[in-house]
Amino acid sequence: MKTPPFFLMTIFVSCMVRKSLCLTVCSKLVALEWHLDQILVQMNLTLMENTCGTTEDCWGSHGGDDLRAPFNFPQICPLQLQHGDKLVLVTDETLTSYGVSLLNVSKDDFESCSADRLARDQFVFPWRINTREEVESKWLKPGHHYFIALHDKNTQLCKHGLRLNVLVKTQLCQASPLVPLCSGRGICQTDNWEPTYSCRCHHRYSGRFCEKFDPCLDSPCKNKGVCLSSGSAESNHRTYKCLCPPHFTGTTCTEFIGKENCDRLCTNGTCVQVSSGSFTCICGAEFSDPPCERKTTCDPNPCRNGGICEETPAGPV
Ligand SMILES: *[C@@H]1O[C@H](CO)[C@@H](O)[C@H](O)[C@H]1NC(C)=O
Ligand SMILES: *[C@@H]1O[C@H](CO)[C@@H](O)[C@H](O)[C@H]1NC(C)=O
Ligand SMILES: *[C@@H]1O[C@H](CO)[C@@H](O)[C@H](O)[C@H]1NC(C)=O
Numbered sequence: 001m002k003t004p005p006f007f008l009m010t011i012f013v014s015c016m017v018r019k020s021l022c023l024t025v026c027s028k029l030v031a032l033e034w035h036l037d038q039i040l041v042q043m044n045l046t047l048m049e050n051t052c053g054t055t056e057d058c059w060g061s062h063g064g065d066d067l068r069a070p071f072n073f074p075q076i077c078p079l080q081l082q083h084g085d086k087l088v089l090v091t092d093e094t095l096t097s098y099g100v101s102l103l104n105v106s107k108d109d110f111e112s113c114s115a116d117r118l119a120r121d122q123f124v125f126p127w128r129i130n131t132r133e134e135v136e137s138k139w140l141k142p143g144h145h146y147f148i149a150l151h152d153k154n155t156q157l158c159k160h161g162l163r164l165n166v167l168v169k170t171q172l173c174q175a176s177p178l179v180p181l182c183s184g185r186g187i188c189q190t191d192n193w194e195p196t197y198s199c200r201c202h203h204r205y206s207g208r209f210c211e212k213f214d215p216c217l218d219s220p221c222k223n224k225g226v227c228l229s230s231g232s233a234e235s236n237h238r239t240y241k242c243l244c245p246p247h248f249t250g251t252t253c254t255e256f257i258g259k260e261n262c263d264r265l266c267t268n269g270t271c272v273q274v275s276s277g278s279f280t281c282i283c284g285a286e287f288s289d290p291p292c293e294r295k296t297t298c299d300p301n302p303c304r305n306g307g308i309c310e311e312t313p314a315g316p317v
Contacts, residue, residue, distance in 0.1 A: 045091040045129070078166070093131070095157075110163060144166070169196050
C-alpha cells in the first residue's frame with residue numbers, strides 16, 4: 001500500500017471541539033493565531049442561530065466607523081478561515097426539505113440578494129443542499145467569498161439572512177516553508193480586519209518575519225548614550241554600540257572619564273578605577289544604580305502579585 005502524502009494524514013480537528021478555533025466574527029474573537037493542523041470547521045446553515053442583523057452585531061463594535069465594515073443587514077455570522085481549513089455546512093431539515101441551493105455571488109449581489117445571472121458555475125453544490133456538505137476547496141481560496149441561499153429562483157431566504165460571507169486568510173509569516181513561523185521569535189496572528197496573518201514579534205525582534213534582532217529596544221546605553229544597532233539576527237553576541245555623552249565611557253556609558261567627573265557625580269557612592277582613564281561609581285546598599293540616588297521604598301517593588309506600589313511619607317502602600 002502506498003503511504004498517503006503527508007497532508008492527507010493531517011488530523012482534522014473540529015471547530016466545535018476546540019472552541020478557540022471557531023472563527024465566526026460574531027463570537028467577537030479579536031486575535032487568532034495561525035494553527036498548524038488543518039481544521040474542520042462546521043457551520044450550521046440555519047436562520048435559527050449564529051445570525052446577526054447589523055454591522056455592530058456581525059462585526060463587533062470596532063468595525064462601526066471603519067470603511068471596510070461591511071453590510072448592515074441580516075446574515076449568518078461572517079466566517080473567517082485559515083487557508084487550507086475544511087468547511088462543512090450542516091443544514092437543518094426544514095431547509096433541506098424545502099429545497100435550498102447555495103450560490104457564489106459578487107459582493108453587490110450578496111448585499112442585494114440578487115441572482116439574476118444564475119449561471120451553472122455559481123452553484124456551490126450541483127444540486128440542492130444536503131444535510132451535510134463539504135465545501136470544495138475551489139470555493140475557499142484566499143480572499144472574500146459571498147454565498148447566498150436560493151429556493152428555485154427565489155431569494156427570500158437570503159433576504160431573511162441565509163447568506164454567508166467567508167474570508168479565507170493566508171499567512172505571511174514565513175520566508176520559506178522550511179523555517180519556523182516568525183523565525184520562532186514571534187506569533188503569527190490576525191485580527192478581524194486584517195486580510196492575512198502576519199508576525200507579531202517578541203520583544204527586541206523586528207522585521208516581517210521577526211528575523212531582525214534589535215538590541216537597542218532595551219535601551220542598553222545609560223546616561224543618555226545613543227544606541228546604534230548593527231541589525232544582526234544573532235542575539236548571543238553584542239550587536240550594538242553606544243555613543244556616550246561627554247564625561248561617560250564604557251560599553252553602556254556607565255563609566256566616567258577621569259576621577260574628577262566620577263567624584264563630582266558619584267556623591268553618594270565610591271569611585272573605583274576600572275581602566276587607566278575610566279572610573280565607575282559603586283553605590284551603597286540603600287542607593288540605586290549610579291549616580292546613586294536613594295532607593296525608593298517601591299524599588300524593588302514590595303507589592304506582590306503585580307500590585308502597584310505608591311510612595312507615601314509613611315512608606316509604601
Ligand atoms: C449546530 O447545530 C447543532 C444542532 O442543532 C448544535 O448542537 C451546534 O452547537 C451548532 N453548531 C454551531 C457551531 O453553532
Ligand atoms: C465566485 O463569484 C465571484 C464573483 O462573481 C467570482 O469572482 C469568483 O471567481 C467565483 N468563484 C468561483 C470559484 O467560481
Ligand atoms: C544622594 O542621595 C541624596 C539622598 O537620597 C539625594 O537627594 C541625592 O540626589 C543623591 N545624589 C545624587 C548625585 O544622586
